[in-house]
Amino acid sequence: MGDTRANKRFRSQEWFDNPNNPGMTALYLERYQNSTFTREELTSERPIIGIAQTGSDISPCNKIHVFLMDRIKAGIRDAGGIPMEFPVHPIQETGKRPTAALDRNLAYLSLVEVLHGYPLDGVVLTTGCDKTTPAMLMGAATVDLPAITLNGGPMLDGWWQGRRAGSGTIVWESRRLLAEGKIDYPEFIERVCASAPSLGHCNTMGTASTMNAMAEALGMSLPGCSAIPAPFRERMSMAYQTGRRIVQMVLDDLKPSDILTREAFENAIRVNTAIGGSTNAPPHLQAIARHAGVELDVRDWETVGFDLPLLVNMQPAGEYLGESFFHAGGVAAVMGELQEAGLLHEGAMTVTGKPVGQNVAGWRSTDHKVIRPVTQPMREKAGFLVLSGNLFDSALMKTSVISKDFHDRFLSDDGREGIHEARAVVFEGPEDYHDRINDPALAIDEHCMLFIRNVGCVGYPGSAEVVNMQPPDAVLKAGISHLPTVGDGRQSGTSESPSILNASPEAVVGGGLAFLQTGDRVRLDLNARRLDALVDEAEWQARRDAWTPPELVNQTPWQEIYRKTVGQLAQGGCIELATAYRRVAQSLPRDNH
């Protein structure tokens, strides 16, 4: 943290109060004066606070921010700042085709340009839907202006016929029922829509709630922020408090680089295990860490996170939804429980200006049905496993969603615990999967493992959430709800499928998955953390030599730019060249005339 206001000139004054260049100062002043602001405000030596607006009609998960804006602005004004709202490129997970993942880096890039190129001294980052959170944190890390996140919160709990209907999770259950002929199409749609009763993002511990939990665990939001349901009055008051807080952060020069440390990332990884968080967290945290210049590796998810317990009883790993999680204390209470067990780096700095240990000292679970203490967890050793082998250098498996049935069928062959051999069935993408999954010629049964490739960052493009492939209808009707699935894409954080996913490098850049063929034998050995095709070396090399990359068709200019600049999921799927830029707010852009 640097100087306080007494001896500080705000960055925005370089625009609005620069006697060395009166022509430009006048030009900047007249146009902002023309819109909303008075000259007195703009030259009043008060910090100008940007508010990155991610909500809109096209981004329903974040639309609550349109209504929270007045409260954020009121908080900023009451603390002595001047708010300036600006739009962010939309990233709606359930709207954007081919995938919202493609746009995370685009929103990141545009945020960097706005924060660097406009007269801003600090920023409130509104977050919510999956990729909005990492995009905002990646941008804040690169620019390093004082920044604080405010998420919109989950929807209210959904209900269907007396049972909790959780976002996403009910889709996977209902599509099985549809395939089994137990429900019809209209009921399928009704069930799924019942899970979305209000404004807000997914009410399960899907990627949205996970990533907002990560923002809080990293210390980038006020304590207690992430779990408040969108329509609750506490959300309004959190918006106001967040607006107030950013002004003081600017005065204190408290920046992301003070907060986003290795210890903060380790705290976030531990929290992710405790909440049963999404497999999308690793690539997003990796990307934030790289833009912040913090050393993090995909294997840290196992070394730092695997041994921790699952504490939160929330779908998809458990039973409850966002309202219960909030009432039980939310992420701050989870961190309080970890603190009590000595599992938190208490000294990590946060947006409050205090270390996280102080922030969560008064937070403990108020409902042990929903947030368990470390001494009575939902499950021990509940983190991600990081696998390798001849099919990929790394891939993740979320263990907190492994059911007893799945374990007994697929993770304990002939009494060999953690070992499973199967026949591979390979799909070239989701279209191929949908076309052929019920093809009798494939003879898919419980002795098969389903693979999907060409769905990673470069392949899709953007890495699609398609790895949790449903078994063929006949297998479902035989009572097997899941087969082991593997792929170089991702899957929804709301899925209860313990897939092996985020495989890197992906097939289209020559990763081992490219050489697998339907009918190959594969062996999963969880003890050795390996998944291998049981194909002899010479044959494998021959396939590698004969391989030519599939033709990639770009439908938009950004798809081409993205494909040419993106890295692999294990490295965060970043625009590789962007990771070299650090603290760009320290360099003032040139005047524009």
Ligand SMILES: CC(C)(O)[C@@H](O)C(=O)O
């Ligand atoms: C449910 C969605 C759309 O798949 C996503 O939000 C996630 O949780 O990963």
